[in-house]
Amino acid sequence: MASFEELGVGGEILQGLEALGFTAPTPIQEKVIPALLQQSRDVVGLAQTGTGKTAAFGIPLLQLCDPAAKKTQGLVLCPTRELCVQVARDMASFGKFVKGVKVRAVYGGARIDVQIKELRQGAHIVVATPGRLHDLIRRRAVDISALRLVVLDEADEMLQMGFQDELNAILAQTPATKNTLLFSATMPKSVSSIARKYMSEPLEITVGQRNAGSENIRHLCYMVHAKDRYAALRRIVDVNPNMYAIIFCRTRQEVKDVAGKLIHEGYSADTLHGELSQSQRDYVMNNFRQKNIQILVATDVAARGLDVNDLTHVINYNLPDDMANYTHRSGRTGRAGKTGVSIVIINMREKYLVRAIESKLKRKFEEQKVPSGEDVCQVQLLKMIDTVKQVKVDDRKIEPFMAAITEKLASLDREELVKRFVSVEFNRFLSYYRDAPDLNVAAAPKGRYEKPLPAGKFAKREHQVPFTTFVLNVGKNDGMYATRLIGQVNEVTGRSNIRIGRIDITDDSVTFEVDSAFAKAIPAVFDNLMINGKKVVAEIGKGKFLKPRGTRTFKGAKPPYKGKKAPYKGGVKKGPWKKTLKKA
Secondary structure, X not given: OOOOOOOOOOHHHHHHHHHHOOOOOOHHHHHHHHHHHHHOOOEEEEOOOOOOHHHHHHXXXXXXXXXXXXXXXXXXXXXXXXXXXXXXXXXXXXXXXXXXXXXXXXXXXXXXXXXXXXXXXXXXXXXXXXXXXXXXXXXXXXXXXXXXXXEEOOHHXXXXXXXXXXXXXXXXXXXXXXXXXXXXXXXXXXXXXXXXXXXXXXXXXXXXXXOOOOOOEEEEXXXXXXXXXXXXXXXXXXXXXXXXXXXXEOOHHHHHHHHHHHHHOOOOEEEEOOOOOHHHHHHHHHHHHOOOOOEEEXXXXXXXXXXXXXXXXXXXOOOOOOOHHHHHHXXXXXXXXXXXXXXXXXXXXXXXXXXXXXXXXXXXXXXXXXXXXXXXXXXXXXXXXXXXXXXXXXXXXXXXXXXXXXXXXXXXXXXXXXXXXXXXXXXXXXXXXXXXXXXXXXXXXXXXXXXXXXXXXXXXXXXXOOEEEEEEOOOHHHOOOHHHHHHHHHHHHOOOOOOEEEEEEOOOOEEEEXXXXXXXXXXXXXXXXXXXXXXXXXXXXXXXXXOOOOOOXXXXXXXXXXXXXXXXXXXXXXXXXXXXXXXX
């Protein structure tokens, strides 16, 4: 492995790295730094969070800057305020002994007039969020016409958050002579499009596999009934008493519900979601980084750009709507060579989502059993005993009270004394987990649901119930299928008996029917749902159905009408069989 000096890093920066304890470059640094310093070309870097990306682009940025030139020469774009502040802080540390180079951070949520004043005082390198920088450009408060290097950090997250227009507007203002470095954990089509449009024959540098997760992370899967999701979460937390984790939920309300239950039951937990003010967010994050909080419950949007070390677990209370987000979630643990655990809690209808993630990560999930009450009690008891054994006793302070304590406990023998001391702390676990049921669900046969609908019953029910038609603005291209649609309705409403009629899915839309008695609840089901950066909207519509009333298909099952004519135009299809429920 080469040293930083062999990569071409200069003396003042080497001094700063030495002060930080950086002895040798990471794989991504070893590949990116010489490409920027010696080859002067565009680079696409594919690497997970925690691999040393900031130093990989920060060191060349500092070294390429000319302190004598007053114009802005380097630009780093980050998806969130937290990441923006962290990158600027790290670069200041790398360049501690570099004289004259000024690094400025500009981001939303802070006073823009103060940031404008700082920029006018000089900024060789600007670290910014796309929204705030675009605003500053329109106000003519920043000049990026002389840039030498532009860095798009976590480009996939920026696009996922809806910054496509801002990125296009910013990059259009930059000089054609600049070099561009694009860093991303995954490489979706939107990121590839940015690379094609704004980069010239970029060198692709990949650490690990493309679109794959870290090798240091174990991926565990627990399958339960939807109603048992929180009970399973609590057992997983209880059986890992030293857990330092982020629990990811889909919506703000779900974050509040889960965190509220955990806090009420005595766990060290807090929330991170979009309704928090910046000061509240900073307060929560400072407590979490200092480990005053053991568990952070968050949405994907709120947790983007978080830079937290030493996470032992990431728990997916619900899987993300965009599968690329799973890579980002799991990548927050197992960083800097450490090991981590990423857990998903699913119901039977969501098993196909796990298969999709496995295909993308090229990694298999380890299917786990939800711990029994006895398992949890044993772990917690032994943890408490270890704590008692390791506690430091200050003889000087305790000695004055020993006579009174001994007299009070004189009637208890050793065994009885141990039982009573253990019970003081342990009774709540024994009480909660007494007669605890088994939460595990046996896997269904491949290609079938928990309760397949019998032919005829569906059609009869459909004719008797008045339905309301809804249209969604997402379709197959966005990964929306019938199972996902039904799962979303069941999960958000908390009911499994809402009757769904016909479902037609095209590339970019879904038309479906719902029991009219529940029609008012349907728009709210999709209120906080984002898929591929697109807000999902459910509107009452007059969508046209491709299939006649009374038919519905389920992939994977054997055809019940083998050799007979199918009840839809075109006859029996070949290939993966479809089970069709005929009209009564």
